[in-house]
Amino acid sequence: MWFSIAAQLNLNGQELTSLLEQVQDICLRDRVTPVQFWEQIGLEKLLRQRWTPQQKSREIKMKVKEKRFPILTRIESEMQEGARQIEKPFAGNLQISWDRSLERPGLSFHLHLPEENSAVQLLETLADKKLGEQIISLLKKMNQLPEDMK
Numbered sequence: 126m127w128f129s130i131a132a133q134l135n136l137n138g139q140e141l142t143s144l145l146e147q148v149q150d151i152c153l154r155d156r157v158t159p160v161q162f163w164e165q166i167g168l169e170k171l172l173r174q175r176w177t178p179q180q181k182s183r184e185i186k187m188k189v190k191e192k193r194f195p196i197l198t199r200i201e202s203e204m205q206e207g208a209r210q211i212e213k214p215f216a217g218n219l220q221i222s223w224d225r226s227l228e229r230p231g232l233s234f235h236l237h238l239p240e241e242n243s244a245v246q247l248l249e250t251l252a253d254k255k256l257g258e259q260i261i262s263l264l265k266k267m268n269q270l271p272e273d274m275k
Contacts (some may be wrong), residue, residue, distance in 0.1 A: 133172055134182040147189050157224075166192065200267075201225060207266060211259040223267065232264060237246075 129193055131141040163169075171181055191198045208221040217262040220235045238244050250256060 130172070133178065134185070136182065142190065144186070147193050151189070151192050162192070165270075174246075186209040197225075204263075204267060207263040209265060211256065232260065232267070 127141065127145065130136075136144065148159055151157075152159055155162070157165070166185070168185065171188075173183055174181060174184075176184070196236055208223075215241055219265065222233045222235065223231065224233075236247065238247060244255075
């Protein structure tokens, strides 16, 4: 069964081994068999999709990650949603991110300013009180999430 799945997804031996190790960790923690786990994530339905092997593989890996790290996955999704809500459009490219390992809590800002007007627009955007409040709110949410999940 495993080699058939690996062939359908174009996985090499290392990728298959890594996937199976993750599944084994989940099965031991949740006290289910690998077959029960595959049923839980709907593996057969995923394999029947008319997607490329890479799309199927990415979807399966995402579902395994969600099951293996449910708290981290939830924090990640909450932070992505929060960051999407506060990004402000201007001529430069502003990205808001965070340390996904959660070892260094906080937000990182990365931006690209192609011209002088971009810098002026950035300063105006950063001076916006509403933006500041949204950033502070997201930081509070970030620090509160681990407590909410206990």
